[in-house]
Amino acid sequence: MRDLHDSGHDVEIETNGTIAPDARLAELARFNVSPKLAHSGDPLRKRIVGRALEALAAVPGTAFKFVCRTEADLAEVGAVVERYGIGSVWVMPEGRTQDALDRSLAQIRDPVLARGWNLTTRLHITLWGDRRGV
Secondary structure (H helix, E strand, O other): OHHHHHOOOOOEEEEOOOOOOOHHHHOOOEEEEOOOOHHHOOOHHHHOOHHHHHHHHOOOOOEEEEEEOOHHHHHHHHHHHHHHOOOEEEEEEOOOOHHHHHHHHHHHHHHHHHOOOEEOOOHHHHHHOOOOOO
């Protein structure tokens, strides 16, 4: 990582946010954090680790992305954002087909924008559907 950083490469690490980054690593990379929400089915203790989320939120340039199906999911996002001091918030609709993606996006679009958060979609679903290995 140090060699990549020192040679001018940008390194981004995608994580679910359950492990706090080592301080040396935090100096060398940007983090894209995607905590799982309750609809994932994972138990709370496995998907939300406060110490790790706080540490990641403190690293400059860190972005947090939340996958949401409905407006109710946004209330959970808001609670996590507030509790752990998260700044850069991106919300992505859930969906493995274009129809499912469109339904989720229609439900969350306006409430996401009203909260001042960023909204993104799943371009790979639009381009290739749910095919793997494309």
